[in-house]
Amino acid sequence: MKSFSTPRKTVGDLDADAAAALISAAADIALILDAEGIIRDVAFSSAELAAEFVAHGSWLGQPWIETVARDSRPKVEELTQGAAPQGSRWRHVNQLSGDGNSVPILYSTAPIGKAGRIVVFGRDLRPVSRLQQRLVEVQQSMERDYSRLRQAETRYRLLFQMSPDPVLILDGTTQRVTEANPAALRLFGKEPRRAVGRPITEILTPDTRPAVQALLAAVRTAGRGDDVPARLAEGEAEVSISASTFRQEGALFYLVRIAMSDPGAVALPPAKTQLLKLIDAVPDAFVVAGPDGRIVTANAAFLDMIELASEDQVRGEPLDRWLGAQDVETEVLLGHLRNRGSVRLYSSTLRGEHGLRTEVEISAVTVMSGGKPCFGFSIRDVGARLRPPPSTGIRPTRSVEQLTELIGRVPLKDLVREATDAIERLCIEAALELSGDNRAAAAEMLGLSRQSLYVKLRRYGLGDLGAEPGEAG
Incomplete structure (x- = not known):
């Protein structure tokens, strides 16, 4: 800090009133302290500021350190003890107002006269604080706006990419x-x-x-x-x-x-396009159905099996119109798909529009599309593999596993007949094994006549139907 170089010549002889006026004009708050730090006089630059410190009259005769907040008292001690002729450095002090609130004041001290008195100059920091607060609020508002812009950019960027x-x-x-x-x-x-x-x-x-x-x-x-x-x-x-x-x-x-041009079409990689072309051309039928079991798309092999010429004729139609010997069979299959997600080698029947019936084997899977399940069915014609040789007149008997697969596809009375045939054949085979292939003993064990046993042996194709060992011949 640099003082006047020739104060005696330029300032002249100032009386006490002139000095007081100068001090009051130079600070928002001015205090006159004695050598002990006791407040002897107080001046304010404005009436509003004086009203803020309505209890300033009680400051007179009190130590200045008793009129500030506790956290500011070390600073007051430093200001009063280190008052240099050219003035001390400015310190932020929280001055207590009339209602007990802390008011931020920037203080500096300078000695006056020869009696050890000190003049304290104070600048009200509240306008600066309000300005700083507004600056902080504006900065925070800008940060929030910038954050919203970044979030919006992220959302639109994600939408652009997806x-x-x-x-x-x-x-x-x-x-x-x-x-x-x-x-x-x-x-x-x-x-x-x-x-x-x-x-x-x-x-x-x-x-x-x-x-x-x-x-x-x-x-x-x-x-x-x-x-x-x-x-x-x-x-x-x-x-x-x-x-x-x-x-x-x-x-x-x-x-x-x-x-x-097709609202449902999207641009696909070449490999995916080739895969779709292969699925459309494979000899096995392939069908995609929606969550309600209605057909979304089907390949040419499926159209051939159900004796239709165009995919438009099947799109939107229920799959059970052609699949299954019984109406409930398709619902059973879809329920299994919803619960487990996939089905392998499910035996069923595909009905054509003109009466053609094809024994098929189905593998199916569930995938999610737009948050809803979508079912894909691979259907293979297995009629030639399951058809018995034409030269034999023997009626085949289904195994227990095959009977289980028929549930939901055939009426209960047909299931009971199939189950009875399976049990009857197992009993005859066991009796023949226990009797050493002696048909007379086997018939007696089963409670049948020999003629009835021969009829059942022919029916199930069991053993040599020639003369029984031990018989005449």
Whole structure:
């Protein structure tokens, strides 16, 4: 701090009133302390500030250190003990107001006269504090706005990346790609990572490029344009292209959306496209059904089995219209899929529109699509494998496992008959084994006549139906 160089000449002889006026004008609060730090006089620069410290009259005769907050008392001691002729450094002190609140005051001290008196200059920090508080609030508000912008950018970036429709951002001057979502990158063939910097016309057939360029020109001049049809260069899929403009950092950009002509179609990688073509061409039937059991799509082999010519004839129809010998069978199969997620080698019957019945074997799986289950069925014709040889007139008997699979597919009376035949055959086989293949003894063990036993042996194709060992011949 630098003082006046010639105060005696420039300031002259000042009386006490002039000095007091100068001190009051130089500070918001001015205190006169004696050598012991006792307040002898107080001055305020404004009536509002004096009203804030309504109890200042009681300060007179008290030590200054008793009128401040406890955390500020060490600073008061430092100010009163280290008062230099040129003034002490400014310290932040919390002065107690009339209602007991702490008021931030910036104080500095300087000695006055030869009696050890000290003048204390105070500056009210509340306007600065309010200004700082407003600055902090504005900064916090800016941080919140910036956080909301970042969150919005993250949401739109995620939407941009997850969109099933190809979306491109083009430079407004060169019409070259500056950004593309994954669905759009796949349109650029074997090198999707090099899509940035390439023109959009590269993914279109030559005959449709002028229409797209005209769309971009119209959007640039008029701000909007009607969607235009186009064809992709790879696969020549029919698409619809829409565009809009936006500005960023003073530059113009196009936002281009490519929608497949079929609302349900999406751009797929070439490998997935080939897989779908293979599924459509395999000799086994393949059907996709929705959560309600209605057909979404089916391949050509399924149409052949049910004697229909077009997929449109089956789309939206219930699968149990053709699957299962009984109405409840398809519901049993779907319930099993909902509970376990998959089914393997389920035996059933497929009914054609013109009476053809095909024995089939089904493997099925459940997948989630749009938050709802979707069922895929692989259906194989096993009629030739299950059909008995035509030369034998023997009726086959089903095993216990095969009988279990028939539940829900055939009436109960047919199940009882099948079960009875299976038990009867097992009993005859056991009797023949116990009797050493002696049919007379076996018939006696079973409580049958020999003639009845021979009829059942022929029925089930058991043993040699010639002369029994030990008989005449």
